[in-house]
Amino acid sequence: MSALQRPEPRPGVLDIHAYVPGKSHAPGAARAFKLSSNETPLGPSPKAMAAYRAVAEHLQDYPDGAASDLREAIGRAFGLDPARIVCGAGSDDLLNLLARAYLRDGDEAIHTTHGFLVYPIATLGTGAKPVVAPEKNYTADVDAILGAVTARTKIVFLANPNNPTGTYVSFDEVKRLHRALPPHVLLVLDAAYAEYVRRTDYEAGIELVATSENTVMCRTFSKVHGLAALRLGWLYGPAHVVDAINRIRGPFNVNAPAIAAGIAAIEDTAHVERSVVHNTRWLAWLTEEIGKLGLAVTPSAANFVLIHFPQKKGRAAKDADAFLTKRGLILRRVEAYKLPNALRMSVGTEEANRLVVAALREFMAHGAEGKTPPPPEPASEGDEW
Numbered sequence: 348m349s350a351l352q353r354p355e356p357r358p359g360v361l362d363i364h365a366y367v368p369g370k371s372h373a374p375g376a377a378r379a380f381k382l383s384s385n386e387t388p389l390g391p392s393p394k395a396m397a398a399y400r401a402v403a404e405h406l407q408d409y410p411d412g413a414a415s416d417l418r419e420a421i422g423r424a425f426g427l428d429p430a431r432i433v434c435g436a437g438s439d440d441l442l443n444l445l446a447r448a449y450l451r452d453g454d455e456a457i458h459t460t461h462g463f464l465v466y467p468i469a470t471l472g473t474g475a476k477p478v479v480a481p482e483k484n485y486t487a488d489v490d491a492i493l494g495a496v497t498a499r500t501k502i503v504f505l506a507n508p509n510n511p512t513g514t515y516v517s518f519d520e521v522k523r524l525h526r527a528l529p530p531h532v533l534l535v536l537d538a539a540y541a542e543y544v545r546r547t548d549y550e551a552g553i554e555l556v557a558t559s560e561n562t563v564m565c566r567t568f569s570k571v572h573g574l575a576a577l578r579l580g581w582l583y584g585p586a587h588v589v590d591a592i593n594r595i596r597g598p599f600n601v602n603a604p605a606i607a608a609g610i611a612a613i614e615d616t617a618h619v620e621r622s623v624v625h626n627t628r629w630l631a632w633l634t635e636e637i638g639k640l641g642l643a644v645t646p647s648a649a650n651f652v653l654i655h656f657p658q659k660k661g662r663a664a665k666d667a668d669a670f671l672t673k674r675g676l677i678l679r680r681v682e683a684y685k686l687p688n689a690l691r692m693s694v695g696t697e698e699a700n701r702l703v704v705a706a707l708r709e710f711m712a713h714g715a716e717g718k719t720p721p722p723p724e725p726a727s728e729g730d731e732w
């Protein structure tokens with residue numbers, strides 16, 4: 348059968364490199380520590396787990412398609428009007444819906460060199476063209492983004508902080524970007540890691556959304572709330588954007604267990620605080636200890652670090668990845684993000700963090716063969732998490 352005799356996807360779809368998630372397995376290792384998807388090492392709030400379990404009694408019922416209780420809980424937590432919130436099956440869902448609503452063939456959507464991979468995927472899926480704005484020091488560069496704007500630009504996607512670099516753009520810079528964008532361009536501020544940021548010059552973007560007609564902020568329950576498995580995210584946007592997204596989203600795009608767990612999670616502020624305190628402590632520790640091994644670590648404001656390896660046989664990122672995986676320590680290769688010489692590591696439990704640093708020390712000293720055989724010892728009872 349010739350290609351013309353069978354259904355063909357729209358132009359752009361077959362240009363997509365399908366997203367490859369972080370590895371979950373370390374074959375042969377006695378224990379595995381998954382540090383490849385920026386999940387929280389503390390897990391979800393026990394209250395969220397209880398709320399999730401309670402819904403098991405009612406699985407025959409459709410969820411509330413408007414996710415009203417959840418939007419109200421988010422509204423209370425952040426002081427936002429629930430009518431300007433849309434929930435999605437992860438923020439991935441919302442990023443794709445924004446692309447579908449605002450991009451058409453021939454349009455352009457800008458993201459930065461090492462920006463989150465869902466942006467080009469969502470863009471190409473609509474027939475539009477992803478345009479890459481260069482970064483400076485692994486950080487989004489507002490002038491480069493503005494330089495990439497053309498008459499065809501319809502969306503600017505900015506992950507702040509960005510994954511996989513962990514770098515962020517100050518709120519002043521975000522506002523400067525917004526001021527200089529033509530008013531018909533939608534600025535999508537993807538603040539998936541906002542809760543972790545401990546910087547006085549950072550804002551996730553609520554104020555900008557509240558005071559403009561062309562800014563949207565996306566958030567997720569997958570990171571600090573530990574609900575990645577449930578697929579839950581939300582956006583806060585101008586009323587006209589909320590209206591457009593509500594017209595095209597799946598009528599039940601958020602499931603009932605996710606709604607119930609999400610409400611409990613956002614109300615358990617003590618659990619969020621514990622997660623952030625853990626992250627702040629171990630992010631600093633990892634950055635310092637890995638730096639002492641002679642490896643460059645990009646300063647991160649999020650819950651992961653980007654570790655740069657020398658381009659030296661036996662000491663390269665792919666050698667380190669194989670070395671660590673054999674020991675059950677699963678980090679993320681990031682070639683797809685144009686970072687072939689780096690690995691991304693999520694901040695883990697104390698035990699996992701210490702094991703990675705010890706393994707990297709051995710790797711740097713002795714190379715891929717190491718000195719001691721894998722795998723890591725089982726945890727002792729005194730371990731913190």
Ligand SMILES: Cc1ncc(COP(=O)(O)O)c(C=O)c1O
Nearest residue numbers: 437438439506510539567569580
């Ligand atoms: C920058 C960024 N945005 C969005 C997401 C997607 O999150 P969700 O699980 O809500 O789809 C991620 C997940 O890794 C991310 O890193």
